[in-house]
Amino acid sequence: NDAKLEWEIFARYLPRLSNPKIELRLIQHTLELFTKPVIRVRPEAASSLSAKMEAEIDGVVLVTGHTREELSGNKTFSAILSTALDEAGDSLSRYQKCGKPKKDGTPVKLLALAKDDEQLKALHGHHSLRVREITAARTAIKSWPLHLSRVARITAQAAAIGGVLCNPLKYHGAHTGRWSGGEQINLQNLGARGHDLVTQIRHLLEAPDGYSFVIVDAAQIEARVLTWIAGQADWNEMWKDPCRDAYCEFASKMSGKIVVKIGENCSLPEPVQRLHKRLRGMGKVGTLGCGYGMGADKAVVYAATAYGVYMTPSEAAMLVKTYRLSVPKVTQFWREVEQKFKAAAKYREVSVMPRGLKFWFNEELDCTTITLPSGRELRYHGVRVSLIDGREQLWMPDSLCSGARIAMWGGYLCENIVQAISRDILAESVLASEDAGNHVVHHVHDELVPCVLTKKASFVLKQTIARLSKPPAWGLDLPLASEGKISPRYEK
Numbered sequence: 001n002d003a004k005l006e007w008e009i010f011a012r013y014l015p016r017l018s019n020p021k022i023e024l025r026l027i028q029h030t031l032e033l034f035t036k037p038v039i040r041v042r043p044e045a046a047s048s049l050s051a052k053m054e055a056e057i058d059g060v061v062l063v064t065g066h067t068r069e070e071l072s073g074n075k076t077f078s079a080i081l082s083t084a085l086d087e088a089g090d091s092l093s094r095y096q097k098c099g100k101p102k103k104d105g106t107p108v109k110l111l112a113l114a115k116d117d118e119q120l121k122a123l124h125g126h127h128s129l130r131v132r133e134i135t136a137a138r139t140a141i142k143s144w145p146l147h148l149s150r151v152a153r154i155t156a157q158a159a160a161i162g163g164v165l166c167n168p169l170k171y172h173g174a175h176t177g178r179w180s181g182g183e184q185i186n187l188q189n190l191g192a193r194g195h196d197l198v199t200q201i202r203h204l205l206e207a208p209d210g211y212s213f214v215i216v217d218a219a220q221i222e223a224r225v226l227t228w229i230a231g232q233a234d235w236n237e238m239w240k241d242p243c244r245d246a247y248c249e250f251a252s253k254m255s256g257k258i259v260v261k262i263g264e265n266c267s268l269p270e271p272v273q274r275l276h277k278r279l280r281g282m283g284k285v286g287t288l289g290c291g292y293g294m295g296a297d298k299a300v301v302y303a304a305t306a307y308g309v310y311m312t313p314s315e316a317a318m319l320v321k322t323y324r325l326s327v328p329k330v331t332q333f334w335r336e337v338e339q340k341f342k343a344a345a346k347y348r349e350v351s352v353m354p355r356g357l358k359f360w361f362n363e364e365l366d367c368t369t370i371t372l373p374s375g376r377e378l379r380y381h382g383v384r385v386s387l388i389d390g391r392e393q394l395w396m397p398d399s400l401c402s403g404a405r406i407a408m409w410g411g412y413l414c415e416n417i418v419q420a421i422s423r424d425i426l427a428e429s430v431l432a433s434e435d436a437g438n439h440v441v442h443h444v445h446d447e448l449v450p451c452v453l454t455k456k457a458s459f460v461l462k463q464t465i466a467r468l469s470k471p472p473a474w475g476l477d478l479p480l481a482s483e484g485k486i487s488p489r490y491e492k
Helices: 002-017 020-035 043-062 068-072 074-087 118-124 129-159 221-230 233-240 246-255 270-289 296-307 313-326 328-347 410-435 454-469
Strands: 096-098 109-111 211-218 351-353 357-362 367-371 377-381 384-388 391-397 405-408 439-444 447-453 482-487
Touching: 020 410, 020 439, 043 068, 043 129, 068 074, 068 129, 074 109, 074 129, 118 129, 118 296, 211 410, 211 454, 221 233, 221 270, 221 328, 221 410, 233 246, 246 270, 246 313, 270 296, 270 313, 296 313, 313 328, 328 351, 328 357, 328 367, 328 384, 328 391, 328 410, 367 410, 377 391, 377 410, 405 410, 410 439, 410 447, 410 454, 447 454, 454 482
Parallel strands: none
Antiparallel strands: 096 109, 211 447, 211 482, 351 357, 357 367, 367 377, 384 391, 391 405, 439 447
């Protein structure tokens, strides 16, 4: 009886989420990623990678002349850094921020050592080699153990069942419907940029003997979905032309110079190549990062942390301005989405937008709902509109933090919509690939990884690229594209 009741509840709500047959198949697929493991992990490869990581820490610590313990402790590190800064004609106070005051109200100054702190970035780029070495060593001591722990957990989990790794993805783990990672290894967030040893964690995941991974990536899927859903026609035409480079075109608009992609055998002088690479990198940051309303300050941080592109505040301001002038339909989309969502939450109005978007209020569940082009729904429970600083502000309770609120606006909702649509495209591709007889062993947001016999891999690669480039039935003019590779191990 309990099982019957659970099924009745499940069957009642699942159709409102999406096509129930599709979602039930995706749930089954997710379960089988864990219960029918295929991915191999060799303990000797993991041990070798861990040893290299330890050596990396030792190397950066050794040049400082201090021990790990001295650089790890906040007080001892502050003293070491203060001495180095004094010798360089600088002051420790420039790299501090206000901490939580003492009980008597006395202000507290702390070193700004969070990875997104501008002060820490300034220390990494300091004119003094000594300061840079000390900062690099401290960062290594704090960050590398996290990577070492992940390697250890992956190895232990695989060893528990004979060298194969259960893929612990969580179905609908994110609000947008995307999968999320689990079991403290989060295979949805393996490093793809940064230090080479971090990216090598991916390489621990190997295909069985005689098999290969076919790794196919949907190119710029969020940027493409965004301009499609917003109706930015000129960008949609650009995406359809494989000879055009979106990053170069954006960088050319921003800089007023013709920016080209630098190939392996480029004959341009090295300084000119570096300039074009940097400008194209800024074009990539603008194209992929500014679509949800990011401002100049966040653009500086995003560029540095996501792509290793270091911009000045004035460059970041120009990047944001160029993007918004280039995509007026997108900025208009932010405003319209917020307006229609607010009308649904506050006045219970039903509104529609092109591409099948619908905004409405579900009285039974007290949730403001967005129906996506695929028919699936995004639900926001307990949304309210309050007057804050003389302006109406959308918000909803934060389910992960009691008493906290999540502020909502057009850019936030736009991000949810685009990521949810991208999820639906990937989900349909997962099922289509498995219908074709290809065993999908992993996927990450915009990436599909079937594991097939090596002798069939070339055929499956072409098949999967074509499938992930094919628009869905509910978005036949969506300008998709994809690319891929064959590998015996998981790599970017």
